[in-house]
Amino acid sequence: MNHDKICVTDAWYPSKDEGVVMPGIAAPWYALYPEGVEHGLRTGIRNAMELFQASLRSNPDAEAISYFDGTLTYKSLDDEARALAAALSQRGLVHGDRLGICLQNTPHFVIAVLAAWYLGMAVVPINPMYRVDELAFVVDDAGLAVLIVETGSGEDIAAEVLELRPHVLAFAASPDDYQRRADDRVLPSVPGPGVLPSLGREIETHRKASFARAEIQPSDVAFITYTSGTTGRAKGAVNHHAAAAYAGDTYRNWVPLVSTDRILGLAPMSGTTGLITGLVATLAAGACYVLHYRFQHGVIRDAIIEHRPTFVVAPPTLYIALLDDPLLTPEDLSSLTKTYCGGAPVPPTLVSRWRERFGGEIRTAYGLTEATGPTHLAPVGASIPVDPETGALAIGVPVPGTDARIVDTTGADVQVGELGELVIRGPQVVRGYWRNEDATEAAFVDGWLRTGDLVRMSSIGWFFLVDRIKDIIIASGWNVVPREVEDVLYQHPDVREVAVVGIPHPYRGETVRAYVSTRSDVPSVTVAELTSFVRERLAVYKCPTEIEFVTELPKSNNGKILKRRLRDDAMSSVRENPLADAQRHERN
Structure with missing residues (x-):
C-alpha cells in the first residue's frame, strides 16, 4: 500500500508537499472562521506519535503533566514511556497488538499510550466504572493482548475476567505514583499486595532496556474507542493515527493552543473527549496536561487555583457541577480563558449562567466517537446564535477539511433551515467499527458518517443540534x-x-x-x-x-x-x- 496518501472515508489525508486540500462541497461557514485558520485540510504531521516527538524535541524540559503536587516533563514522560515499551517488547508485544487501559486520569494512562505507540500497538481505552461483564466484553471484542487496571478494586474485577483468559497479560497501576499528596477526597486508600504485577515496578526495572521502535503509518490504528452503549451494545470505533493527529491538531490551530497553555483534564481519557481534547491536543501544542484522577468539586477547585489551567472541554454536566460549587469565585476561574462545552446538547441557560457568575464565555463543540473528536466548533470571537424555532444553541461550524450535509430519510439534501440528519466526512472520521461489518454498513454510507443527530443549518453556516433522532x-x-x-x-x-x-x-x-x-x-x-x-x-x-x-x-x-x-x-x-x-x- 502507498502510505504517502491514506484514504480516510472519502477524504484524503494529504502528504506534506500538497499544501491545503479543500473539501468537496460549497461551505458558507468559511466566512465565520477565525482569522488565520485555513479552510481546507492541513498538511504536515502524519501520526499522533509525531505530535509528541515534535514537542519533546522543541522543549524537553517543559512540564507535560501536572498531577496533584507531582510533575513530569516531556523528557521524563518519554523516559517512562520508553521503559514501559521495553518491558512490553520483552514480553512479546508487537506492532498491531491491542493494549487496554482501564484507568482514571493518571500519568500512567499517558505513559501507557505512548509506550503502545512506540511499539505500533493500538490503544483500547476502557471505562474504569465497568463491571465484570462489561470489561469481559471489551477484552474479548478487542482481542486484548495486554490490560492495565488500577490497584485494588480494579485488580479484583480484572482477576475475575482474566481467570478464563490467561493469554492476556495484565498489570496494575497505583494512582499514588507520581505524586505525594494522596488526596483522600478522590484517591483510594493504598491497598496491600495486589494480585497483579505492578506497572510501576515493571517500568522501574526496564529503564535501561532497549526495544525496536515501530514505524507508524497514517493508516495504523491509534485507538479503538468503544461507544458509550447509550443506544445498545458498545461498538469499537477504529481511530487511525491520521485521524487522531488531525483531530488534535485541529484544536491547536482553532482555539488556538500554544506551549504555555495548561489543559484541564476534566473529561476522562477513557472517552474520546479526554483522549483528543486532553491528551492529543496537549501533545500537539507541547502544553501541560493538568490531571486530578477524577472529577470531585473540591479537588477540581484546588487544581484550578493551584495550576491555573487555561483550556478545557467538558460536557454540560461538569459545568453545572462547577456552577453549583458555592466556593468557586470569578478570580478562581480567571485563568480559564479558553472554555468549550460539548458531548451533549448545551442549554443556552448554562452559557448565560456561566457568564453572569464567572464572567467568561463558554464556546460550543460537537464531535463523536466515530469522528475522533471535533467536527464542529464555535469560532472564537463570534456570538453563538440560538435557533429561534427550537431554542437550541448552535454547536458551531464544521472545522477545516470537514464536509457536512443535512439529509432526509432518503439521503437527499434538505433545504437550508430544514431539519434532517447530520452526515459528515473528513480526515478525522473513522473507517468503521472493529470487527462489526453490519454496524459499519449501517453508519457509513458512500463515505459519509450518519450521526443520528437531528440538525438544521442557518443560511450563513451555523449548525443547530436539535436532538438525537432516536430520542x-x-x-x-x-x-x-x-x-x-x-x-x-x-x-x-x-x-x-x-x-x-x-x-x-x-x-x-x-x-x-x-x-x-x-x-x-x-x-x-x-x-x-x-x-x-x-x-x-x-x-x-x-x-x-x-x-x-x-x-x-x-x-x-x-x-x-x-x-x-x-x-x-x-x-x-x-x-x-x-x-x-x-x-x-x-x-x-
Missing part, C-alpha cells in the same frame, strides 16, 4: 423534541439537571416524562409548578405529563446523561404494573 417522542401523532422541553425546564431557577424521555402510553402511543434534579436535596418546587412553568412556554402536547424528582441523573463516565437507562427503568415499571401506569396516565 424524538411521538405523542398523539405530534413530534416532541426532548431537547426543547429540557431547555425550557433548565430556565427554572430551581432546576439543576433534567432529562426528558418518551414512555409508552395506552392512548397517546408515547407520553413525555421528565426526570429532574434540583439545586437542593429537598425540592422547593412542586410538580404542579414545573408543569405550569412549561405550559406557559410550550404547546400543551410537548409538556411532560409526568415529572419525577431524582437526586442524581444516571451518567456515563464521560458525564453524559444516560437516557437509555431512564427509558429502560420506565419500561420496567410499565411492564410490572401496566394497569396502574395506564390509570396514572389517564389522570394526567
